[in-house]
Amino acid sequence: MHNEEETIEQISSDYSNNKDSLTSQQVLIAGGGHVGLSFALLLAHHGIASTLLEKNSYPDISPDDDEQRSHYLDSRNTALSRRTVQIYQEIGLWDKLQSHACRIDAVQISEQGSFGRAQLSKEEEGVESFGQVMENAWLGRKLLLAAKASPLITLIDNADVTSVEQTQDSVSLAFYDQGDANVQQLQGCVLVACDGRDSTVRQLLDIGTKTYDYGQTAIVGVIETDKPHEHVAIERFSPAGPLAVLPLTDPEGDGNDEFQTGYRRSVVWVCPTGDETQYLEDDALFLATMQQAFGTRAGTFIKAGRRGAYPLTRVLADQQVAGRCVIMGNAAHTLHPVAGQGFNLCMRDAHALAQMMSAQVLKSADIGDAALLKRYEKARQTDQKRVILFCDAVVHGFTHSNPAIKLVRNVALLAFDKLPNIKPLVATYAMGLKS
Template identity: 90%
Template sequence: MHDIEEITEQSSSDHSKSKDSLTSQQVLIAGGGHVGLSFALLLAHHGITSTLLEKNSYPDISPDDDELRSHYLDSRNTALSRRSVQIYQEIGLWDELQSHACRIDVVQISEQGSFGRAQLNKEEERVESFGQVMENAWLGRKLLLAAKASPLITLIDNADVTNVEQFSNSVSVTFNYYDGDEDAQQLQGSVLVACDGRDSTVRQLLDIGTKTYDYGQTAIVGVVETDKPHEHIAIERFSPAGPLAVLPLTDPEGDGNEEFQTGYRRSVVWVCPTGEETQYLDDDAHFLATMQQAFGTRAGTFIKAGRRGAYPLTRVLADKQVAGRCVIMGNAAHTLHPVAGQGFNLCMRDAHVLAQMMSAQVLKGADIGDAQLLKRYEKARQTDQKRVIRFCDAVVHGFTHPNPAIKLARNVALLAFDKLPNIKPLVATYAMGLKS
């Protein structure tokens, strides 16, 4: 996307000037998915330059073909919390996103074969919505278009990071640049932020360990059509195999898939024991019938299934998120179970806080890669991160435990949650990411 020699020469020049001045500081970002692109846009909003290295090739897209949704990322969808929506509003991107966002007005929670159930309603909680559901492909293309249009963001795709070296006032990244022939290049900046996913290369290069937990589950993710309109209702259903969700999606206009009728499309997250996923991927009729059995008539009749993907579920937590001038962010820092859709929204709050702290540092004429600043960021995010991690694990393990006494207790708890005053607003506030 840019002339690689010009970029590296400019980086070297900027680095030499940064020894005497902080005005040429820049952030290096490894990983150009949703979190990396969002963080670069947050930095640009504060006037901070960044160079983003992405291992894969970006698609050749332009604003002129916006009406055609190119599913270049994957088949998944993202439930954006109200806080994440506010963050995109803050950087002026929400107007571009909202045409393909479907709001959640009601959240219904229940357990298969049990009496416990609860419901959150936006009118009762006095909010515009609980969040917005959006196809990853649409979110990804809009983030990429915005990053390409920003003069403060440099995008380098086909770049495979191979080494990270830290100095007293800078960090250096070596990467292989694939453009016909492999070509090793180097960039220097004030700080490196790794958003390169669960199996983060940068995290490994920095010798940062992880704590991992295999849930023994695989998520089947895709889109279905029902004979009943979704009415902006999100359904969270717990089964012996794991948590399930059916979320509302927007009309298919511009999607090139006319078989999905207006208001009847739903995003599905179906969790099954690992090893059983093939039957749900290969057989539409079996998948729909199993969904029907699990959800009953709550969503109507499941009549069509779209493309689906399978994703093994493993919790991965980095032992630390800051090492010198390097920050571990996104799934590289914490890969969580998709229950309640908290993972990406937690990453957005991390990115927002760090961008704000770096902006304050720039305004003071101070070093954005200062170790004490980055440690303060790490400490500032601990409460929110630990709360979300504990919540996700408690839900997953609590609702899959087969003990009859525990099953009774959790169903009583669901009823209590639905009836007792003051509990719903607190839970809703946390779920919307409005309290961290």
């Protein structure tokens, strides 16, 4: 791992010294969600051209559009780790994002009806924050505007990929254009599939998956409390599943303003599959159930916005590289949201691949070289496996009803809170700073 860090530092140094010598090489990206757009912007930062295909229609937006929130309580949100924030800073995008980002200064962990609890604070760890929480709609809007503004990114929406073919020197795909009902062809040096859990490209490449149904459904939305969040993220475990409540910005102003009151919170409530309908349809029941599981740590839950339900299934691709094709994002690994690590892991994958491709361009080498892509796949295994194991350990460890196991995990929480050297290690991994 130390050698990998040295390699990335050297690539960054070479890029700074040779930026003017970069030449454009064509990358095809299937899937224009947050990961696909972010990867295209990372490539553009390194002078590498890409064409991005998205099956849905992109909204017609411009930088002059009204940027105020239209729905105070209706949004999904993403917790961005400290490392993800750094990546967006590297490509010059963070200044455009941060007005709707709310920093996390502390993390509290506890279990309903138990004595164990633990806390991480930015003061103890000597960091500016553990990360930021941002509305998905705002992040997507800014990523799309940045991609539209880049001369190195070509966006094609309403495009259904129908076939993928490879030769020794190139990869081509066919896609059905929903707009004019024609099938069109594209060719590039490499194809990166960021097209989600049910990835079409992955299936066309005949790459299998290992799946696991958690038997749980995540209810995601925004709530309002009568107590300010004070930039504290709270992870609470109940017999039904984990409950995460994260700080959000107010409707107006910067979420990093120390004087901001902050009564909005992002919530992820995990319940057994089959129970979700009642929580989606009945605001009073939803708020009362959360209040019972959560106690008074966040004050009183007084209002709930529109919510969405998402069945939780772990999906891991059997391989992430096939010839000149790379599987990335949820297409490579769809994880349980318990620790908020899924998107952040995808961003570290995207950053690593963009760095390696940049190094190839500096050498006038092939960015779709199969050996290069296999090195990427191998280099990312340690980080991916660690995050996957951690998420599953938390899910299974905190939903087990055996009294002995419950006692062990509560003692472990107390030990985590008191023993030296444990917190800094966990905090470093949570912030994505150790990959």
